[in-house]
Amino acid sequence: MTLLSVQNLSAYYQTEVYGISRTVRAVDGVSFNLFPNEIYGVAGESSCGKTSLIKVISGNAKAPLKPREGSVNYNFGEYEVDMLHISPDELRRKVRWKEISYVMQGSMSVLNPVRKVIETFKDIVDTHERITDKNKFLEETRTHINRLGLPTDVLNAYPHQLSGGMRQRVAIALATVFQPALIIADEPTTALDVVVQRGVLQMLKDIQAMSNNTVLLVTHDMAVHANVADRVMIMYAGRIAEEAPTESIFSAPLHPYTQHLIRSLPTIGDRSTKVSLKGTPPNLANPPSGCRFHPRCPYVMDVCRTEVPELVTVKDRHRVACHLVKEPL
Amino acid sequence: MSANGKLLDVQHVTVEFHLGGLVGGTLLTAVNDLSFSLENDKPEIFTLAGESGSGKTTLSRLLLRDLVPTRGKVLFEGRDVSTIRKRSEFKEFMKKVQPVFQNPFDTFNPLRRVDAYLFDTALNFGMASNRHDAAQVVDEALRNVGLALDEVRQRYPHELSGGQIQRVSVARALISKPKLIIADEPVSMVDASLRMEIVNLFQKLRDEQKVSIIYITHDLATAYYISDRIGIMLRGYVVESGPVEDVLEQPAHPYTQLLKESVPEPTAKERESWAKHIALGTTEVKEYGRIGCKFASRCPHVMDICRQADPPDFQVGQQTVKCYLYSGQVEKAAVGA
């Protein structure tokens, strides 16, 4: 059973300021599936389109970001949702926080700085399910917090009294209070220290193991994906470059961009020279023709400049869009 | 010139901040009795690694003379930097000590073209006397970082990538031919695929331009890749320091061991040790206020003595470690004594 099916999705930013019109092709022909009980990583750098993709599939796409074509369909078991055509009311009542929840980079965007943590919990729970029995609610919230390894006294604290890592973990607790089928985590640990990052990611993994739901983890840090994700998708310039189970992608990356992402980063114990990619990430208002990676690719061929490579399955669940790798291996 | 041939000599520096109001409030010791030095004729890359709240940002501001220490001295080329009062003396100092900042998109004014800063630097520090000559100087600095003046001429910051801006930032720092560059988290906000070009550039600067670099970061992997020596900071203390291969391959201090273990590696192996669950503290201020070793609350090898007094520095091979586990070793003599 597929939890989410995204077919050929394109979403562009259309702005018009004083006669200057710009179209940024943030998501261009993206197709992938999410299954229950997995951690799916989306990797890519700034302006690759991953944040725009997340916004569209979670129903948060606001003007000037508009989906142009394609479909985003969820199957939550009892009922199905067409995200591109759902009414805002139904989205708020039935889907948001209950089936799909969102953990963002800054926890302060979900934690109200002038209210205690428990009150923020109350606000969110009350909006989606009227609280009739206050004691029962408090009891359940405490159990939920403890189950995630957090001390109960964070409930009585104000957000600024907690450290950054603790705030992020509280944000995750908030996001999981209704046991959603899908948790979208957008760069949840980017601003955090490495030890704190470890704690936060471990918590995310524990939650996924406990409730068997799906986590969509978006981060540019390949090392995080290596230790957390089951499958990883690499995005470049609005398109999918490669998608595969974690072991496959790290032991044998096929797309030159993925190879670079993995092999260029230094690791402790290895002092061999690492080289950077030449060039810069493309401007999505005016992307390169053909394969959008061709200006920076060390193996570029003539066909790369003119033809867009198709995303084909070359191994078990391993897809890649590159003219170098076309036939199944 | 400088006494005892040191380019930079940080001697028992302590920086204290007063948090809270005039009545009550707490004393935050951001940097505590810190000492290290860089030699004059041996350019090196010295990393100060630590997490948020470790004091590394305070230290970088101290070295750039944005702050004065509460106790201790910072000597640059033999002169105590806090005695620099006149603007002309400050300009001489800035000529030799230049910064590279963390956020490429805030380093330059979004409303100004980036080359304006390069020209300003060239003219203000007397590297050229008119705009025409300054263009030569600017072009040379840019070529040193792998860019050409044409690439960045008349460009606004947002027209360049984070990696390009950081390179321009380094170029600007090089124009006055400094002896020391203080780089505060220079690659943490740069895309992964562009990070190595900056990091490799620092190595080139050390080898070819003979510039020493103080590299402040929380990324142990890049620190390992380019540093000669490293100091690990925790809550204002340097808990371990020494040659980078020794400190990061055979970490002596339990905190360094924890840091190293927590760095996720982009390989399919070694997921076991990273997956081991750890306990996180709730607030940072609590750890600051503790007496004794600041890591005691989280240390797997904690002993009674750790909670009673700050551990002194012990010498373990080439490494200096602030930990009672090594109290059998020789206690390291105070620097500058």
Add this chain to the structure above:
Amino acid sequence: MFKVIRDLLRYDARFRIAFIFLAAVVLLILLSTVSPYDPNKSFVVEMDTPPSLEHLFGTDSRGQDLFWWLTFAVRNSLFLGVMTAIISRVIAVLVGLIAGYRGGWIDRVLMVINDSFVVLPVLPILILLGFLLRDSMNLFLLAVILGLFGWPFDARLIRSQVLSLKERSFTRTAVYSGTSGFWISLNEHLPFVLPIVFATTINNILWSIGMEVTLSILGLSDLTTPTLGTALYWANQHGALVAGNWWWIAAPSLVAIILFLGLYLLFASINEYIDPRTRLRMIGG
């Protein structure tokens, strides 16, 4: 410069309306140079005639053609407004930039002066000054006085903006490029401060013209100089409404409304245009 005006004309309806209104005002002002009547004289035409083809706005009880008299009035009022705005903006920017950037005791002293001016009740003081200086009051002196009262709020606004700009990395980059505080304030901080300056300029012009009108109606300004305010004063003095000379009130009011609306719409449209965030969106940021 012309590209800016062309862009605004094409894409901003507010600017188009403002342009038309202000063009009308400027036309009126220019016409004052060719006025067939001397505004300082009385009884040059027939009194109290309603608007007609010969006298577009009618004539008043002093025998002046209202239309031509108002061309001078508008010119003087706008002159007052602009003078006040210039004087107070210059003081506000200087105080704001210096206090914000230098900090320390300079900041404290300047802010004490600033706050003292803020708490002073402007209108009663102006009325008092109007009484005391009635004989020597002229438009220029009024502009200076109003200018000296019009800077405090905005100086504080500018100062807060500078305080936050000081913390930005690019200020430090400029410092390490060897740039002096003066040039940093000018090159780095002023572009961010300009939208505030501009917004408050129009506000200031409107405020000062309004103040002048208030003072004049109360008879405390230089009543021989034609301004929008003195128009209304004399209209009241001669009981215009009672006597049925509605055009004497209507014409200056109409001109004042067009002037105020025009200035306001100009402010709104230009302010958005020079806002750094809009500028960034335009150059593709």
